[in-house]
Amino acid sequence: MLLDRRRLLTSALTLGAMHAFPGLSLAQARPLVFATFTGSWEEAHKAVLVPAFRKANGDAGIVLDPMLSVDQIAKVNAAKANPPIDVMLHDPGPALVAIGQDLVEPYPTDKSTYFKDLIPEAQDAMGPAPFFQVVGLTYNPETVKTPPTSWADLWKPEFKGKVGITNLNSTLGTGWLVEIARMRGGSEANVDEGFKALEELKPNLAAVAANPGALATLFQQGQIDISPGNFNAIQILKARGVPVEFVAPKEGAIAFKTTIHIVKNSPNKELAFKLIEAALSPEVQTTLMNPPYLIVPTNTKVAMSGEIAKVLAKDTAELKKKFVFQDWKKINEQRASWIEKFNRDIKI
Amino acid sequence: MKSATTAPGDVTSFSLGLALPLGLAFAIFFVLPLAQLVYLSLHNDTAATVWGLGQYVKFLTDPFSLAVLGSTLLLGAEVTLTCLVLGYPIAWLYQRSGSRVQTLIIMIVLLPLLTSVVVRTFAWIVILGRQGIINSVLQSLGLIGTPLRMIYTQGGLIAALAQVQMPLMVLPLITAIGRIDPNLSDASASLGAGSWRTFVKVMLPLSMPGIIAGCTLTYAAAITAFITQSLVGGGQMLFMPMYLYQQASTLQNWPFAAAISIIFLFAVLAIVALFSTLGRRARGYGDAR
Amino acid sequence: MSRRQRNWEALSFQIVMTVIAMLALILIVSPSLVVLIVSFTSGFSLKFPPPGYSTRWYVELWNAWQLQFAARNSLVVALWSTGLSIVLGVAAALAISRSKTLTAKLLDSLFMSPLVLPALAFGLAALMFFSLIGLPVSLLTLVIGHTIVCVPYVVRNTVAALAQLEPTLLESSAILGASRLYTFRRIVLPLIRPGIISGAFIAFMSSFDNVPVSLFLRDAATDMLPIRMWQDLEGKLDVTIAALSSVLIIATVALMAIMERTTGLSKRLTG
Numbered sequence: 032m033l034l035d036r037r038r039l040l041t042s043a044l045t046l047g048a049m050h051a052f053p054g055l056s057l058a059q060a061r062p063l064v065f066a067t068f069t070g071s072w073e074e075a076h077k078a079v080l081v082p083a084f085r086k087a088n089g090d091a092g093i094v095l096d097p098m099l100s101v102d103q104i105a106k107v108n109a110a111k112a113n114p115p116i117d118v119m120l121h122d123p124g125p126a127l128v129a130i131g132q133d134l135v136e137p138y139p140t141d142k143s144t145y146f147k148d149l150i151p152e153a154q155d156a157m158g159p160a161p162f163f164q165v166v167g168l169t170y171n172p173e174t175v176k177t178p179p180t181s182w183a184d185l186w187k188p189e190f191k192g193k194v195g196i197t198n199l200n201s202t203l204g205t206g207w208l209v210e211i212a213r214m215r216g217g218s219e220a221n222v223d224e225g226f227k228a229l230e231e232l233k234p235n236l237a238a239v240a241a242n243p244g245a246l247a248t249l250f251q252q253g254q255i256d257i258s259p260g261n262f263n264a265i266q267i268l269k270a271r272g273v274p275v276e277f278v279a280p281k282e283g284a285i286a287f288k289t290t291i292h293i294v295k296n297s298p299n300k301e302l303a304f305k306l307i308e309a310a311l312s313p314e315v316q317t318t319l320m321n322p323p324y325l326i327v328p329t330n331t332k333v334a335m336s337g338e339i340a341k342v343l344a345k346d347t348a349e350l351k352k353k354f355v356f357q358d359w360k361k362i363n364e365q366r367a368s369w370i371e372k373f374n375r376d377i378k379i
Numbered sequence: 380m381k382s383a384t385t386a387p388g389d390v391t392s393f394s395l396g397l398a399l400p401l402g403l404a405f406a407i408f409f410v411l412p413l414a415q416l417v418y419l420s421l422h423n424d425t426a427a428t429v430w431g432l433g434q435y436v437k438f439l440t441d442p443f444s445l446a447v448l449g450s451t452l453l454l455g456a457e458v459t460l461t462c463l464v465l466g467y468p469i470a471w472l473y474q475r476s477g478s479r480v481q482t483l484i485i486m487i488v489l490l491p492l493l494t495s496v497v498v499r500t501f502a503w504i505v506i507l508g509r510q511g512i513i514n515s516v517l518q519s520l521g522l523i524g525t526p527l528r529m530i531y532t533q534g535g536l537i538a539a540l541a542q543v544q545m546p547l548m549v550l551p552l553i554t555a556i557g558r559i560d561p562n563l564s565d566a567s568a569s570l571g572a573g574s575w576r577t578f579v580k581v582m583l584p585l586s587m588p589g590i591i592a593g594c595t596l597t598y599a600a601a602i603t604a605f606i607t608q609s610l611v612g613g614g615q616m617l618f619m620p621m622y623l624y625q626q627a628s629t630l631q632n633w634p635f636a637a638a639i640s641i642i643f644l645f646a647v648l649a650i651v652a653l654f655s656t657l658g659r660r661a662r663g664y665g666d667a668r
Numbered sequence: 669m670s671r672r673q674r675n676w677e678a679l680s681f682q683i684v685m686t687v688i689a690m691l692a693l694i695l696i697v698s699p700s701l702v703v704l705i706v707s708f709t710s711g712f713s714l715k716f717p718p719p720g721y722s723t724r725w726y727v728e729l730w731n732a733w734q735l736q737f738a739a740r741n742s743l744v745v746a747l748w749s750t751g752l753s754i755v756l757g758v759a760a761a762l763a764i765s766r767s768k769t770l771t772a773k774l775l776d777s778l779f780m781s782p783l784v785l786p787a788l789a790f791g792l793a794a795l796m797f798f799s800l801i802g803l804p805v806s807l808l809t810l811v812i813g814h815t816i817v818c819v820p821y822v823v824r825n826t827v828a829a830l831a832q833l834e835p836t837l838l839e840s841s842a843i844l845g846a847s848r849l850y851t852f853r854r855i856v857l858p859l860i861r862p863g864i865i866s867g868a869f870i871a872f873m874s875s876f877d878n879v880p881v882s883l884f885l886r887d888a889a890t891d892m893l894p895i896r897m898w899q900d901l902e903g904k905l906d907v908t909i910a911a912l913s914s915v916l917i918i919a920t921v922a923l924m925a926i927m928e929r930t931t932g933l934s935k936r937l938t939g
Contacts, residue, residue: 061889062889064887064888064889066888069899069902069903069904070903070904073903073904074904077734094734094737094888094889094891095734095888096887096888096891097899097903101629102628102629105628105629105630105631106628106887108631109631109799110799110804113804115805115887115888115889116888192528198614200629237528237531238531238613238614238615239613239614239615240614241614241902242902242903244903244904245614245902245903245904247904248903248904248905251712251713251905252504252508252509252510252713252714252905253508253509253510253526253713254508254509254528254530254531268712271712272712273712273713374617375443377615390838390839390841390842390848390851391766391835391838391839392766392767393762393763393765393766393767394763395763395764395767395769395771395772396763397759397760397762397763398759398760398763398764398772398775400755400756400759400760401756401757401759401760401779401819401823402760402775402778404756404815404816405778405779405816408794408797408812408813408815408816409778409781409782409790409816410778411797412790412793412794412796412797413785413789413790413793415793415796415797415800416789416792416793416796419796464688465688465691465692465695466692468684468685468686468688468689468692469689469692469693471685471689472685472686472689482928482934484693485934485937486924486928486934487693487696487697488696489924489933489934489937490696490697490700490917490920490921490924491696491699491700493873493920493923493924494700494916494917494920495876495877495893495894495897495913495916495920496877496879496894497877497879497894497897497898497901497913498700498703498897498913498916498917499699499700500901501703501897501901501909501910501913502699502700502702502703502913503699504714504901504905505699505702505703505706505714505716505910506698506699506702506716508714508716510713510714510715510716511714511716512702512716512717515716515717541695542695542696542699545692545695545696546696550937573674573677573678573681574677574678574680574681574682575677575680575681578681599784599786603786603787603788603880605788605879605880605883606879606894606898609898609902610898610901610902620786620788620880623788623789623792624788624883627792627795627884628884633796636792637792637793637796640786640788640789640792640793641789643786643788643789644785644786644789647784647785647786648784648785651784
């Protein structure tokens, strides 16, 4: 009864509205909405992936809506039947959540041209991985004369008021907290020591960025001199002459794959598939691997070369050997409470 | 008294029915949503099935939430005071200037009011940054060695908000000061009172309605200035608008977000009511003279 | 002696007031100037003074399709909301301005209340409402939300203009046998037109610049310019935003000058 009345009201309103706004027809096809990450990812996708996609699909309408994975999940969760996003990008933690909450469509692997060419780790049937990320230390070589070598360097008194971090909503923030905890005897299941360490870091903190992209901005503006950071978050800035460098700490840099998903109930499934295909294609991945983007590829037909081979790894095998891969299933169990604790405790 | 007309009713007024379309639109798209907001805030769970005051209890017993509310109200007070101290002299100068200068002053004051708030805030990022204008000047003068940290600080935020909201203070002040009889100041001076004394004893009390109106507008605008608070305040300073947005958008906790907005709404209304009571007092005070 | 002291005293007062006023006026203007200067930087950061000058960021603006998309949406929504505000607002203003009934007073406070209530609360309420009745977020919902928060400006300015209208004018027109519609078209409307226009101007500007309502009612497919700019600033502090900001500042100044010429905007806002 209530539903009926509601439906009646809706259709009355909708009809009236459509009548009143011929130019704003609700049937208007909406562009493909791709939720990428902020900062360098958005720039890279805007400059390389989107043009490639448009060229292959007759200039199909597309918009980027850069936001953190956790925000993407919240947005889709709020309107499951009519999601505001068509393609989601997820680091391992949020990917597990999104799949667990039934928010993503299985990837049509048999239709895909490039899926089988991906390295085995990237061949996830719920959403393939178009790239890997590496998290280490980023710093300004003009003000930090001796390159840092360890996570512990962030606590050095000389960096008073110069350290930037991100909150735990990002994979960077949470992953880094786990490593800090590990350094002091904790693990994915126990980050109490990490929070204690954060408390001690407070005098050094200059800013808590809302997301990793904002961290790069803080370097650009000279607000911070050192921070935990993503390898490719700084590359575009570096290419533009902003003094910023990446170094893997001796404890081991963190590596993880990022997966791309078609959102369940998306009205643009076909275009979403096409966009993901473009992201997996060797052409796009090769361009993204080259300067200024330096994004680690996952297509076996794209050999790691240049700066990536020099600084990170020659191939996936070395990547897997050299870097720390965290247990996100375990992290996810407590992540929500960590985020809440962080947001309450860290005020500088 | 009715004048002799052929048309039925009073020709000088229009049918109240003309307000019907807007009245209906407000009933459906303004009153109903707000009613729903109240309704939702009175539920204890996110699915809105269990009635109760849980969300309000949660907010009012949580030191973190109360601190957010407190710092928001404090921020508003600081910004309002800054605007008053800087804005009053502008209004004073306006009344003593020729009409050309008056137009210029008004244009200068109006410019920020009509410029996009994001643009205004963006300017402050440029000004307060480590490589920004203040730091460059201070460094080139040799006053400081390393750049000062100004953005993401309370002081920087107050300066930015004060500039952004200044017009809301200055415009009512100009109106109020303009209504003061200039003879009063002259009378005060001829009776031997100095300029400062005349200002404090005559000008300030008589312009009180303008001060109150300006303070109300500035205060309400400063505490709800989402963009400026988030961009200049940075991720560490949390104020009510961002708190509300986070709960609603990222955490999808609609009942709690609804409760936050109701509490915020009442805080704003309380301030407005407080100011208008003061205003009524002040007017009575002014009339009595 | 005492007169000299008096002069000093008066002078000190005037100096202090003038200096503060000057400083405050500089404080108000300088941010816009800083943005204009920085937008011509040749560098990649918002360093001041810029390391060199170029128009590269304006060229960049030409290619910024995402910003253009948002700007187009904002413009469409602002135009629709302003149009609706004029139609609904002027009618309502006519109805309530000359009536002294309680209903009229209540309606007046109702129509003004969006100016007092935090718009953020209304934005959230509107989002919840639209999702309850199953109307998905679109340009339409944005237009509705914007109209609610912008219509008070039209109502207020029209009411103010009507208040200055001589009732005898209407009476004499009626005595001379003019119909009410004719009187409205030929006498009332021309006299209150400047009031309507300045109200509509403010409504348009506040819709184009609206954040609290758009924040909740927009999504990526219906992006709005202020929100896009805010998110760009949070994520990457692009210098393109400086170029865009300069364009907006100049457009605002131009519009303001036109409004001042045609309707005497400044008198309306201080009177």
